[in-house]
Amino acid sequence: MKYKxxxxxxSGPSGAGKSSLYKILAxxxxxxxxxxxSTTRKKREGExxxxxxxxxxxDVFENGIQKGEFLEWAQVHGNYxxxxxxxxxxxLQEDKLVIFDIDVQGQANLKKIFPNQTTSVFITTPSKSIxxxxxxxxxxxxxxxxxxxxxxALDEVESLHNFDFLIINENLEESAKQLVCIxxxxxxxxxxxxxxxxxxxxxx
Ligand code: ADP
Ligand code: 5GP
Numbered sequence: 239m240k241y242k243x244x245x246x247x248x249s250g251p252s253g254a255g256k257s258s259l260y261k262i263l264a265x266x267x268x269x270x271x272x273x274x275x276s277t278t279r280k281k282r283e284g285e286x287x288x289x290x291x292x293x294x295x296x297d298v299f300e301n302g303i304q305k306g307e308f309l310e311w312a313q314v315h316g317n318y319x320x321x322x323x324x325x326x327x328x329x330l331q332e333d334k335l336v337i338f339d340i341d342v343q344g345q346a347n348l349k350k351i352f353p354n355q356t357t358s359v360f361i362t363t364p365s366k367s368i369x370x371x372x373x374x375x376x377x378x379x380x381x382x383x384x385x386x387x388x389x390x391a392l393d394e395v396e397s398l399h400n401f402d403f404l405i406i407n408e409n410l411e412e413s414a415k416q417l418v419c420i421x422x423x424x425x426x427x428x429x430x431x432x433x434x435x436x437x438x439x440x441x442x
Contacts, residue, residue, distance in 0.1 A: 240333065240430055240431055240432075241430070241431070241432050242330050242331065242333065242355055242430065243271075243329060243330040243331070243332065243333045243334045243335060243336055243355070244335050244336070244355055244357065244424045244425045244427065244430055245330070245336050245338065245348060245352055245355045245356045245357065245424075246335060246336070246337045246338070246357050246358075246359070246420070246421055246424045247337075247338045247340060247344070247345045247348060247349075247356065247357070247358040247359065248260060248337065248338065248339045248340075248359055248361055248417075249339075249340060249341060249342050249344070249345045249358065249359070249360055249361070249394075249397075249401070250360050250361035250362045250394065251362060251363070251369055251387070251388075251390070251391035251394050251395070252315070252373065252387040252390070252391070253363070253369050253372040253373035253376060253387065253391075254361045254362045254363050254369065254372070254407055255361060255363070255372070255407040255410065255413065256339050256361050257339065258410060259361060259405075259407065259410070259413055259414055259417050260272070260337065260339060262410075262414040262417070262418075263337070263414065263417050263418060263421055264337075266418050266421070267335055267337075267421060269334060269335070270334060270335040270336070270337055271325070271326075271329035271332075271334045271335070271336050271337070272336075272337050272339075273321055273325070273326050273329075273336060273337065273338045273339075273340075274288065274289070274290070274291060274292060274325075275291055275292070275319050275320060275321055275322075275339075275340065276291065276292040276293075276294050276299060276302070276308075276318075276319070276320050276322060277291045277292070277293060277294070277299075277317055277318065277319045277320075278293075278294060278295065278296045278299050278317045278318040278319075279291075279293075279315070279317035279319075280293075281293050282378045282379075283378065284378075292322075296318065299311075299318045299320065300318075302320065302322075303320075307322055307323060308320040308321060308322060308323065309321045309322070309323045309326055309327075309348070309351065310340070310343075310344050310347040310348055310351070311344075312340075312341055312343040312344055312347075314341045314343070314390070315383070315386055315387060315390055316386070319340070319341070319344070321338065321340065321344065321348075330352075330355070335421060335424065335425055337421075341394070342394050342397040342400070345358050345397075345400065345401070346397075346400060349400075353429075354427075354429040354430060355427075355429075355430060357402050357403070357420065357423070357424035357427065358400075358401045358402050358403070359401060359402065359403040359404070359405055359417065359420055360397075360398050360401040360403070360404050360405070361405045361407055361413070362395060362398075362404070362405075362406060362407065363406070363407060363408075364406055364408050366388065366391065366392075369388065369391055370384070370388055373387060373388070402420075403416075403420050405417060405420075
């Protein structure tokens with residue numbers, strides 16, 4: 239007897255390839271729910287409100303914190319980012335695979351809240367210099383923002399040991415295959431099942 243959906247967290251330095259890998263994964267799991275975060279950072283070119291993020295003002299975000307509207311929130315690269323409770327809890331109750339692209343603080347917090355449901359993957363480049371190339375190649379951030387993200391990456395990789403899986407995203411297709419395997423296994427973790435009722439029923 240399975241009692242709730244599963245959580246899959248994608249974390250890792252900005253520019254490592256989380257969004258690119260998520261896009262491929264999403265095609266394999268049509269019934270998943272992607273948790274759309276709220277953020278106070280500026281919208282990048284091509285980003286869509288309500289698809290990539292809910293872009294909100296700092297005072298609105300802080301008001302949300304006060305009212306307890308976030309399951310988790312953190313300050314990352316100088317901006318607020320947070321996961322709203324309502325939609326995620328609904329998706330879990332509907333037995334869906336709920337996918338998050340959140341930072342290492344968010345991963346630690348969600349793991350505490352949902353220890354049985356959570357599978358987490360750290361995604362990184364083979365090296366810091368490749369990360370720099372990808373951030374520059376993406377063309378979405380200023381030199382100053384890229385510098386800040388690279389500095390933060392040095393701290394983020396120190397949290398690697400808190401994750402269930404590691405993907406070194408050298409080749410996108412290969413990494414996507416690994417991620418699909420991880421997502422499938424996230425959905426059949428023994429800890430997702432109420433084992434006593436299952437066993438009682440099984441023995442009948
Ligand atoms: P993140 O979501 O982790 O910030 P993105 O998915 O936006 O990262 O990827 C950052 C940049 O690197 C993008 O321009 C993307 O096309 C590119 N990229 C992603 N994965 C690879 C890869 N395996 N090889 C080369 N470039 C990649
Ligand atoms: P970006 O600005 O590149 O979209 O995201 C910056 C960082 O914020 C990434 O590491 C991303 O995973 C993280 N992030 C995005 N949304 C959330 C969230 O809701 N909570 C937390 N803790 N981190 C988030």
